[in-house]
Amino acid sequence: MSQELPSQYNPKEVEEKWFDLWAKTPLLHAEADPKKKPFTIVIPPPNVTGILHMGHALNNTIQDILIRTRRMQGKEALWMPGTDHAGIATQNVVERKIAKEGLKRHDLGRDEFLKRVWQWKEEHGSTIIHQLKRMGATCDWQRERFTMDEGYSKSVVEVFVRLYDKGLIYRGDYIINWCPRCQTALSDEEAPHRDLDGKLYYIKYPLKKTEDGRQKTEDGKTKKQKNIKTDYTDYIVVATTRPETMLGDTAVAVNPTDKRYKHLIGETIILPLMEREIKIIADHLVDKKFGTGAVKVTPAHDPNDYQMGKTHNLEFINIMHPDGVLNENAGDYAQMDRFEAREAIIEDLKERKLLLKIDEHKHAVGHCYRCHTIVEPYLSKQWFVKMKPLSKPAIKAVKSGEIKFYLKRWTKVYLNWMENIKDWCISRQIWWGHRLPVWYCQDCKAVLVSRVTPEKCACGSTKLEQDLDVLDTWFSSWLWPFATFGWPFLEKQSMDHGPWTMDKQKQELSYFYPTSVLVTAPEIIFFWVARMIMAGLEFMEEIPFHDVYIHGTVRDEEGKKMSKSLGNSIDPLDIIAQYGADALRFSLIAIAASGSDIFLSTERFQQGRNFANKIWNASRFIMMNLKDGVTGENIDQKTLKVQDIWVLSALNDAIKKVTKSIDTFKFNEAVNSVYEFFWHKFCDWYVEIAKDSIGDKNTQEVLLHVLKRSLLLLSPFMPFITDEISSKLPGKTNETIAIANWPVPNKAFENKAAVCAMELVFACVFALRNRRAELNLLPQVPLHVRLSTPEKKKKAAESVVSLIKHLANVAELDVTTLKEAVPNALSSLVDKDVHLDLLLEGLVDPEKEKARLDKQVADLVKQLRSKEVMLANKEFVKKAPQAVVEKEKERTVELKNTIGRLKEVRNAFK
RNA sequence: GGGCGCGUAGCUCAGUUGGUUAGAGUACUUCCUUGACAUGGAAGGGGUCACAGGUUCAAGUCCUGUCGCGCCCACCA
Numbered sequence: 012m013s014q015e016l017p018s019q020y021n022p023k024e025v026e027e028k029w030f031d032l033w034a035k036t037p038l039l040h041a042e043a044d045p046k047k048k049p050f051t052i053v054i055p056p057p058n059v060t061g062i063l064h065m066g067h068a069l070n071n072t073i074q075d076i077l078i079r080t081r082r083m084q085g086k087e088a089l090w091m092p093g094t095d096h097a098g099i100a101t102q103n104v105v106e107r108k109i110a111k112e113g114l115k116r117h118d119l120g121r122d123e124f125l126k127r128v129w130q131w132k133e134e135h136g137s138t139i140i141h142q143l144k145r146m147g148a149t150c151d152w153q154r155e156r157f158t159m160d161e162g163y164s165k166s167v168v169e170v171f172v173r174l175y176d177k178g179l180i181y182r183g184d185y186i187i188n189w190c191p192r193c194q195t196a197l198s199d200e201e202a203p204h205r206d207l208d209g210k211l212y213y214i215k216y217p218l219k220k221t222e223d224g225r226q227k228t229e230d231g232k233t234k235k236q237k238n239i240k241t242d243y244t245d246y247i248v249v250a251t252t253r254p255e256t257m258l259g260d261t262a263v264a265v266n267p268t269d270k271r272y273k274h275l276i277g278e279t280i281i282l283p284l285m286e287r288e289i290k291i292i293a294d295h296l297v298d299k300k301f302g303t304g305a306v307k308v309t310p311a312h313d314p315n316d317y318q319m320g321k322t323h324n325l326e327f328i329n330i331m332h333p334d335g336v337l338n339e340n341a342g343d344y345a346q347m348d349r350f351e352a353r354e355a356i357i358e359d360l361k362e363r364k365l366l367l368k369i370d371e372h373k374h375a376v377g378h379c380y381r382c383h384t385i386v387e388p389y390l391s392k393q394w395f396v397k398m399k400p401l402s403k404p405a406i407k408a409v410k411s412g413e414i415k416f417y418l419k420r421w422t423k424v425y426l427n428w429m430e431n432i433k434d435w436c437i438s439r440q441i442w443w444g445h446r447l448p449v450w451y452c453q454d455c456k457a458v459l460v461s462r463v464t465p466e467k468c469a470c471g472s473t474k475l476e477q478d479l480d481v482l483d484t485w486f487s488s489w490l491w492p493f494a495t496f497g498w499p500f501l502e503k504q505s506m507d508h509g510p511w512t513m514d515k516q517k518q519e520l521s522y523f524y525p526t527s528v529l530v531t532a533p534e535i536i537f538f539w540v541a542r543m544i545m546a547g548l549e550f551m552e553e554i555p556f557h558d559v560y561i562h563g564t565v566r567d568e569e570g571k572k573m574s575k576s577l578g579n580s581i582d583p584l585d586i587i588a589q590y591g592a593d594a595l596r597f598s599l600i601a602i603a604a605s606g607s608d609i610f611l612s613t614e615r616f617q618q619g620r621n622f623a624n625k626i627w628n629a630s631r632f633i634m635m636n637l638k639d640g641v642t643g644e645n646i647d648q649k650t651l652k653v654q655d656i657w658v659l660s661a662l663n664d665a666i667k668k669v670t671k672s673i674d675t676f677k678f679n680e681a682v683n684s685v686y687e688f689f690w691h692k693f694c695d696w697y698v699e700i701a702k703d704s705i706g707d708k709n710t711q712e713v714l715l716h717v718l719k720r721s722l723l724l725l726s727p728f729m730p731f732i733t734d735e736i737s738s739k740l741p742g743k744t745n746e747t748i749a750i751a752n753w754p755v756p757n758k759a760f761e762n763k764a765a766v767c768a769m770e771l772v773f774a775c776v777f778a779l780r781n782r783r784a785e786l787n788l789l790p791q792v793p794l795h796v797r798l799s800t801p802e803k804k805k806k807a808a809e810s811v812v813s814l815i816k817h818l819a820n821v822a823e824l825d826v827t828t829l830k831e832a833v834p835n836a837l838s839s840l841v842d843k844d845v846h847l848d849l850l851l852e853g854l855v856d857p858e859k860e861k862a863r864l865d866k867q868v869a870d871l872v873k874q875l876r877s878k879e880v881m882l883a884n885k886e887f888v889k890k891a892p893q894a895v896v897e898k899e900k901e902r903t904v905e906l907k908n909t910i911g912r913l914k915e916v917r918n919a920f921k
Numbered sequence: 922g923g924g925c926g927c928g929u930a931g932c933u934c935a936g937u938u939g940g941u942u943a944g945a946g947u948a949c950u951u952c953c954u955u956g957a958c959a960u961g962g963a964a965g966g967g968g969u970c971a972c973a974g975g976u977u978c979a980a981g982u983c984c985u986g987u988c989g990c991g992c993c994c995a996c997c998a
Contacts, residue, residue, distance in 0.1 A: 013975080016957095018957085018958095020958090020960085088975035168949075186996095203993095203994095204994085204995080206959095211998085249998080250997095250998065251998060252998065253998080256998095264998095296996085296998095297997095297998085298997050298998080300996040300997080301998065302997080306997095306998050307998075308998090309998090313996080313998070314996050315996045315997095315998070316996095316998080317928070317996095318996085374997080374998090375995080388996090414923095420925065420926080421925095423924075423925075423992075424924080424925075425993085427923095427924070427994075428994080431994090431995090533992085533993080534993090535996095556943085564992085601945095601946080602933080602934075602946095612933080614933095614947070615933080615946085617947090617949080617960075618946060620960065621958095621960045622960090622962090623960090624958065624960045624961090625957095625958065625960080625961085627957090627962090628957045628958035628961085629957065629958075630957085631957055631958080632956095632957030632958080633957080634957095635956095635957075675937095677937090679934095679935075680935085682936090684936080684947095686945095694957090695957090695962085697955085699962095777964095780963060780964065781964070781965095783952095783963085783964085784936085784951080784952075784963075784964045784965075785964090787952085789952085789953080790953070790963080874942085878941095881978085881979085883977095884978055885978085886977090886978040886979095887979070888978080889978075890977090890978055890979090891940070891978060891979070892940075894940090895940050895941080895979090898940085898941055899940095899941075901941095903942065
């Protein structure tokens with residue numbers, strides 16, 4: 012006995028009870044079945060400071076569709092959730108919080124500050140997890156991990172020590188990306204370049220007079236320097252976008268092949284403002300074509316110049332404090348902010364007539380990905396991972412096809428990065444994160460890298476101090492696929508999802524690893540995907556996943572990336588509140604074609620809401636008509652009607668299509684197939700037809716049968732509403748359909764004849780509705796109709812008479828095999844040799860109808876001609892596939908028949 | 922500078938390895954409110970598939986070029 016659905020679909024009411032239940036339901040078997048191939052996904056750990064945005068919503072919906080489908084298909088489907096500690100972001104959040112109390116982190120001290128961060132994490136860190144649950148994500152929540160968990164941290168330390176021992180981690184002074192606001196080093200990936208409208212300043216650097224008081228002169232100028240009028244007698248002109256760095260210049264460089272400057276190489280220059288003597292050097296790094304061909308060299312503040320500084324043994328002068336304020340090396344400009352100093356220096360140069368000109372100049376400048384401050388190339392002592400050795404197997408894994416990207420084009424992006432990989436700066440000058448497992452002996456200056464806190468140095472000293480830096484968050488994230496299982500199992504870890512033993516954890520890891528698929532956004536390829544592949548191959552000696560599905564970036568209507576900072580985001584939580592999580596999920600997936608970017612506006616979600624409403628009401632209608640004992644599983648095959656077979660066969664098609672589309676990561680196709688089937692086939696046609704025999708038990712069986720399977724097919728996309736409805740259907744077997752069985756096509760229901768017969772019904776009903784509209788006949792007006800068909804189709808036609816009568820309000824319908832046209836009737840071709848004549852005495856203007864028919868005939872003749880031309884083409888007949896040619900021939904015959912028939916009808920009008 | 926993607930209906934986009942008359946959602950027009958659903962039903966209008974060449978019996982689909990838009994990477998200071 013089925014329960015009733017409330018007459019109004021209320022997403023909020025429906026959804027709120029389900030995520031708790033899913034979270035409580037064991038989604039995995041207690042013991043992994045070694046015979047069953049698992050399906051594993053690890054969730055891209057969202058930033059612990061994060062709140063759900065559309066990107067997350069899309070990402071999680073896709074993963075949830077995959078995991079739900081595979082789970083229903085009987086796989087051991089594990090979805091490992093969690094969050095990463097997001098070092099810089101989280102620290103920033105907490106710093107902002109204590110700033111409200113008028114405090115800075117140094118006021119609190121490291122320990123106290125970290126306490127505050129943990130406190131914040133306890134209070135707010137699970138926000139995003141709750142939001143993911145609210146979206147319906149069926150993760151194995153009891154396995155939730157955090158990159159700062161005790162056990163996970165041990166993996167991080169283990170990895171650091173192993174890489175260090177292997178010589179793949181080193182420490183050194185290099186130019187790195189420095190964020191003066193966050194006051195930490197950043198990796199190259201964390202400092203994305205953005206184009207800025209900058210300026211290119213041309214500055215005169217005076218040459219030092221030679222000993223005899225004369226200056227060297229140049230013989231002749233080259234043609235290329237026409238636009239720069241330079242007095243080479245007294246000055247060399249350099250071009251720079253960052254004039255403030257000139258305070259740290261220790262040379263001027265020119266290209267050794269540059270004829271303009273050849274005679275000046277080795278000469279001395281007086282650095283303006285600082286009045287320091289610097290040399291002119293020659294280096295191939297200098298581009299002759301850019302600016303004046305002469306470049307100022309600031310080895311401590313530019314990566315290129317750093318290179319030159321090393322090769323030419325120049326002095327490295329750091330002119331900046333870590334916060335971007337100039338230091339004592341900056342002379343008069345000390346204590347000025349870097350941009351303030353720029354202005355001041357320009358003013359001073361102008362005053363001294365040393366500024367030749369300023370050009371507008373667009374150039375790309377690195378920005379901190381957490382606070383968007385312009386980063387400073389900064390010379391400092393940092394820790395690095397040597398990447399080349401790690402990248403080699405990672406390149407191979409993708410090239411060999413062991414790991415596949417969807418879409419394929421991302422492979423190139425990955426390989427390009429991997430093949431040009433640079434060493435990874437992993438130390439961060441912040442407090443929140445994994446402290447480097449490095450100690451320095453205060454006595455003998457030895458460096459100790461250790462898994463546990465060392466007690467004393469080899470020299471016997473106990474004065475050991477741990478490195479103050481912490482590791483890049485991604486240095487922990489890249490271990491996610493195996494560290495979340497407890498790797499490296501050094502000791503029994505406290506995992507809160509059961510009475511785990513180390514052995515069992517090891518078993519689990521070897522069962523679930525490598526994982527099946529990774530779903531993420533394109534910008535994460537370098538940060539995470541590439542590094543996970545390297546880590547997996549290095550530490551597990553196996554790839555971490557087989558497939559990488561890259562989905563699109565969610566953008567607003569103007570094509571901008573949706574982000575909080577731009578203020579253009581549509582909040583998924585608002586959409587959930589307004590339309591429901593099912594509508595959100597449905598619409599997101601329907602829009603998101605394989606990997607293309609997604610443009611969003613609120614209206615898009617109405618489609619999802621409307622569909623949910625349709626599902627609700629159709630289900631309600633079916634349920635309110637069910638007799639006791641109807642289960643949807645006891646269809647009597649012998650009494651199936653044409654329409655029953657047709658809908659069951661269409662259901663088979665839908666099952667096949669949806670399953671295949673999900674297998675090939677074409678989620679929009681999947682969702683459109685099930686939408687099309689449910690709404691436009693099942694509801695629009697079958698349910699309408701079924702109303703005529705709604706009292707029959709078998710009709711009810713079919714209705715329920717199709718409904719149940721439709722709900723299963725829909726459940727990965729719209730889990731809440733489908734589970735709610737299923738739970739109220741008779742004969743349900745599971746607590747939740749999240750663990751029900753995925754539907755499979757039933758061959759018994761495949762029947763071509765029935766499908767053809769139904770197509771005739773559609774064509775007839777369609778033609779008649781059309782006529783009604785043309786003739787302004789209300790649906791209530793009964794029609795008289797004759798169907799002319801060849802002998803062989805007569806039986807099929809007769810089998811659907813009652814359907815046509817019912818659907819098009821036809822009072823009389825004769826099926827004949829007569830070929831001649833009916834006078835005073837409107838004829839429609841409804842199949843290639845089946846005509847439908849609508850008898851209409853006096854209801855139609857013969858002249859008008861004649862004209863209409865003439866036009867129709869003319870159109871068809873045109874079509875026929877072009878077909879004839881095509882078929883006369885020998886090449887076509889020879890080369891085209893047989894089926895195509897046959898179809899064209901059939902079509903020609905069809906056209907000829909129709910034309911003849913229409914002419915007859917036309918002439919029958921008196 | 923290099924790489925990638927996109928130009929299809931008013932709008933947002935689908936369109937499988939080339940093969941009948943190019944589809945959907947939305948918007949628009951007309952009609953339909955007696956019990957599943959107006960968050961609905963029926964019918965309709967609307968496309969030179971950016972442009973120009975080429976390959977082919979056949980091109981929205983493949984190739985080349987042009988124009989427009991977008992993204993990513995890069996040490997032209």
